[in-house]
Amino acid sequence: GVGPNDHLASVGIKTIVNSPGVGMNLQDHVAMGGASYLFEPETSYKNQTCSFSLPKVFTTETVNEFARNHSGPIYWLPLCEIMGFLTTKYGNQDDDWPDIQVFLASFSDSSDGGLFSKKTVGMTDEVYTALYEENLYKETFSVYTLLMRPHSRGRLLLKDNKPESKLLIYPNYFSDPDDVKVL
Numbered sequence: 001g002v003g004p005n006d007h008l009a010s011v012g013i014k015t016i017v018n019s020p021g022v023g024m025n026l027q028d029h030v031a032m033g034g035a036s037y038l039f040e041p042e043t044s045y046k047n048q049t050c051s052f053s054l055p056k057v058f059t060t061e062t063v064n065e066f067a068r069n070h071s072g073p074i075y076w077l078p079l080c081e082i083m084g085f086l087t088t089k090y091g092n093q094d095d096d097w098p099d100i101q102v103f104l105a106s107f108s109d110s111s112d113g114g115l116f117s118k119k120t121v122g123m124t125d126e127v128y129t130a131l132y133e134e135n136l137y138k139e140t141f142s143v144y145t146l147l148m149r150p151h152s153r154g155r156l157l158l159k160d161n162k163p164e165s166k167l168l169i170y171p172n173y174f175s176d177p178d179d180v181k182v183l
Contacts, residue, residue, distance in 0.1 A: 004022060
């Protein structure tokens with residue numbers, strides 16, 4: 001194998017090239033969400049879907065339209081309507097690329113009734129209900145901030161010497177305090 005000799009030996013792999021840095025530079029663009037806002041569409045848009053709402057978007061008609069014509073609201077499911085790239089006061093002002101990306105998205109954690117959103121973050125039904133029940137399926141938008149240039153570094157390790165085994169992933173999010181400051 002190619003990688004740190006001690007790690008390869010610990011999982012029973014013969015070292016071909018001892019390369020200590022292999023697997024030690026995992027960088028992930030962690031994001032911060034949670035800022036969600038309700039809005040009331042203009043009167044002329046009252047009968048249209050202005051943001052993602054599960055019961056409005058996934059109906060028998062919209063599924064058929066998607067399957068038959070490759071069109072309709074399922075075809076263009078919103079993810080991000082507006083993006084901006086910014087350099088915060090913590091970023092290197094001399095660099096020519098930003099340290100955060102800001103997304104404005106036409107959905108929120110209340111848009112899907114918890115079908116995906118609560119499971120993604122491991123939220124219990126009780127917590128989800130307490131936070132979102134009042135605003136379920138209403139017109140919403142959210143703001144998300146994504147760390148473009150993380151200082152924190154994670155690592156990937158081999159679980160064993162079997163090629164089909166999944167890697168052990170240690171992202172080490174926010175292990176560098178500067179990442180917390182930026183977000």
